[in-house]
Amino acid sequence: MISSWRAADVRQWHGHGMEQFHHPRPACLGHGSSLRPTEERRRLLRGLSGTVLEIGAGDGIKFACYPDTVRQIAVAETDSFLLDTVRRNCAQGPIPVHRVAGDVSRLPVPDGMFDAVVCSLILCTAPDLGRSLAEIKRVLEPGGELRFYEHVRSARPLAAAAERLVTPLWSQVCGGCHPARDTLAAIESAGFVVDQVSRFSVMGVSHVLGTARKAA
Template sequence: MRIGRGDDCRPTWQRDRLLRALGGTVLEIGAGDGVKLTCYPAEVDEIVLVEPDPFLRATARIASAACATPSRILDGDPARLPVPDASYDAVVCSLILCCTPQLETTLAEVRRVLRRGGELRFYEHQRSDLTAVALAQSVVTPLWSRVSGGCHLSRDIVTAIRRAGFIVERLDRFTFCHVTHTIGAARRA
């Protein structure tokens, strides 16, 4: 049984969809406060979290102490992951690909650390398929990015993942708080 903290340990449908049926060794990039640690399935053997922000890393350490699955938290940049090549069965990115200054480099790093056939799980902001909404996203992104930790609402994350050499196997698009999001799974080709 997982140890959690109140409602935080109950997965939202987004967290459930993102993490369902994961197993093996998992690298989570941009771990934030570590609340997702309580949502990982029991089939996961180890979770390594990379978080560049010192405050969030410290908060994630608290969550890690309450996690039933062995976990460790590393300081690191998504564009230069401090882990060996081909060392993970899955990489989880949750609202980090929309924020990373070097999207292509970050995705190349994800590909580098995944074992052959490994899986990228992502939950990200996504440029809308609707032309008017996509235009609005482009207009507000410079201001939004300044006040939202570098987030780029107008990025086409799914296309970037495909260009980085992944095969998207599952993709759900939805609107949450008037912003287009996507949750998906992609395999390293």
């Protein structure tokens, strides 16, 4: 069992930029020690309730942003170092957190088990994005939400071409990340209904943050 923490005044100490790591190298170098949850992370988790599956624990910083209405959090994370980092960043708190022994392409849980699934800078690493989204859809209850915060392929043709060009090397050194993916289009193709989405740039990289739902 992992325990999560939260701060009543979390809005007063949000940081800027991206604090999520899908590869242990940044955390190993200590970059996560002084980072704080971002405003984007608060938006990602705002209004959640019930049981939540978070795919890819990252550095665990954003557990401070989960609202009181969440009863339980399950974490699907395969990297042991990142799991240890999550434990260090989570003190005793009111929301029980436990690990699911699986990854985004294979979740050993029953159909329709979760009210919501949270994916934060992790779908870029899925070896088979279509299969992974189908698995997410399977474990959601009818009408359940997919909350996503992902970097996506640039809308600028030259930048998109550069992202495709660097993908083979980038993927090897950055935890399987595919910078040229159109993740939003993949979510829609998987049969999710996108309720809302925001597009913005972080350090020159295109991102989307939004909510999609499984048809009831």
